[in-house]
Amino acid sequence: MRGGRGAALALLLAACKAPGDGVIALEGATLINGSGGRPVEDALLLVKAGHIEVAARVNEVKVPRGASVLSLTGKTIIPGLIDSHAHVERWAIERYLVWGVTTVRDLGASGTDSGLALRSAVNLGSLLGPRMFTAGAMIDGVPPTYPAATGVATPGQGRQAVDQRAVAGTDLVKIYTKITPQLLAAIMDEAATLRLPVAAHLGKTDAITAARAGVESLEHMAGVVQAAAPDPAPYFQAHDRFLAGWTLEEKGWAGLDSAAVARVARALAATHVGLVPTLVLHETLSRLDNPTLLSRPGMEDVPAAAASVRDVAGLLQRAGWRPADFQAFRRARARQDQFVREFKRAGGLIAAGSDAANQLLVPGLSLHEEMSLLVTAGLTPLEAITAATRRGAQLLRADSLGVLAPGKVADLVVLDGDPAKSIGATRRIAWVMVRGRLIRPDSLRRTWH
Ligand SMILES: [Zn+2]
Numbered sequence: 513m514r515g516g517r518g519a520a521l522a523l524l525l526a527a528c529k530a531p532g533d534g535v536i537a538l539e540g541a542t543l544i545n546g547s548g549g550r551p552v553e554d555a556l557l558l559v560k561a562g563h564i565e566v567a568a569r570v571n572e573v574k575v576p577r578g579a580s581v582l583s584l585t586g587k588t589i590i591p592g593l594i595d596s597h598a599h600v601e602r603w604a605i606e607r608y609l610v611w612g613v614t615t616v617r618d619l620g621a622s623g624t625d626s627g628l629a630l631r632s633a634v635n636l637g638s639l640l641g642p643r644m645f646t647a648g649a650m651i652d653g654v655p656p657t658y659p660a661a662t663g664v665a666t667p668g669q670g671r672q673a674v675d676q677r678a679v680a681g682t683d684l685v686k687i688y689t690k691i692t693p694q695l696l697a698a699i700m701d702e703a704a705t706l707r708l709p710v711a712a713h714l715g716k717t718d719a720i721t722a723a724r725a726g727v728e729s730l731e732h733m734a735g736v737v738q739a740a741a742p743d744p745a746p747y748f749q750a751h752d753r754f755l756a757g758w759t760l761e762e763k764g765w766a767g768l769d770s771a772a773v774a775r776v777a778r779a780l781a782a783t784h785v786g787l788v789p790t791l792v793l794h795e796t797l798s799r800l801d802n803p804t805l806l807s808r809p810g811m812e813d814v815p816a817a818a819a820s821v822r823d824v825a826g827l828l829q830r831a832g833w834r835p836a837d838f839q840a841f842r843r844a845r846a847r848q849d850q851f852v853r854e855f856k857r858a859g860g861l862i863a864a865g866s867d868a869a870n871q872l873l874v875p876g877l878s879l880h881e882e883m884s885l886l887v888t889a890g891l892t893p894l895e896a897i898t899a900a901t902r903r904g905a906q907l908l909r910a911d912s913l914g915v916l917a918p919g920k921v922a923d924l925v926v927l928d929g930d931p932a933k934s935i936g937a938t939r940r941i942a943w944v945m946v947r948g949r950l951i952r953p954d955s956l957r958r959t960w961h
Pocket residue numbers: 597599619867
């Protein structure tokens with residue numbers, strides 16, 4: 513008799529457990545799924561256990577009984593955004609989320625925050641934040657630009673630095689401006705053996721040499737001027753010092769021949785190297801002489817103690833830039849945009865990255881500024897969204913990210929507007945979902961103010 517009652521109870525419990533328990537149904541929005549295809553209206557997404565179970569049209573699939581239904585008519589869903597060039601600091605972690613950035617590609621901190629420690633804290637759930645892929649400390653020549661970087665003087669030391677990163681468990685390797693072609697060859701050989709992708713901020717190596725050696729991505733378009741200028745030697749030499757190298761290279765863009773820019777763009781696209789232009793960095797530096805930028809909308813998200821974003825005066829003092837420098841930086845922007853356009857036309861992979869939290873680059877917000885600048889340069893709004901989603905996932909070799917389809921992770925952003933019509937609509941964020949968890953940006957913001 514007792515056994516019989518138990519069995520009946522079990523049957524009753526099974527009947528109460530509706531098939532939709534634990535399912536979130538997102539119903540009625542327009543879906544931009546990240547693949548670059550046409551938006552789908554009246555979409556239905558079913559999310560369970562942090563993954564997309566179903567991506568269909570409303571009425572094509574029945575919402576299971578017991579599901580939590582969120583009606584999103586009039587809204588647009590895009591995949592969670594991927595910032596392909598970030599320097600993640602602890603304070604910034606939640607800022608990324610409120611701006612819909614659910615994955616960051618961390619390219620090494622110049623300060624003391626360890627990308628590896630932050631990645632662990634987020635993955636273990638002790639910190640609410642975006643998925644983190646990290647390069648750990650950068651590999652540079654000697655002396656290294658930042659104290660936290662590893663300086664290498666010989667090919668052997670270059671190999672050793674790559675080995676150290678493999679042991680530490682980094683997701684990729686970041687090389688910096690003082691790496692010469694000779695050091696690069698050793699680093700690339702070791703990284704290929706260990707299957708670690710290499711992100712390159714170049715200085716003493718030109719972009720074509722680096723791309724042919726197999727780097728995964730060109731950061732900031734650095735090394736392009738060296739490849740397109742008639743004589744790269746002065747640029748290589750200026751990169752003995754970081755700011756001198758940056759300044760000469762940035763001004764060098766302004767003097768490039770447009771045919772040379774097109775030729776380099778085609779040669780690079782043919783190597784299948786990825787490009788992370790960080791136009792927002794170039795644009796911001798070209799206007800750094802404008803003091804009103806320190807109080808522009810969005811800066812209220814940045815705590816007073818966040819020196820990296822706010823230290824404009826310090827950078828201006830260290831760099832010694834004069835009005836003529838800023839004029840050249842502003843002229844350079846047209847050539848940089850032309851390069852992005854030619855690279856796209858040649859079929860090159862473009863990923864959106866911000867370089868936050870460097871000067872005036874607000875974590876999260878600056879990725880939306882990057883998407884807008886990519887559109888100004890010649891991408892369509894859908895291409896800019898793909899650059900900030902699917903293309904970023906490709907650089908990370910993470911095929912479950914950056915696209916909303918069955919089996920992929922449930923990282924997405926619900927927008928109040930239509931970004932296919934106007935890219936600025938990516939900033940009108942109603943909801944963010946990360947790992948299947950829904951977040952209201954305003955509620956999260958209230959916890960810091
Ligand atoms: Zn950077």
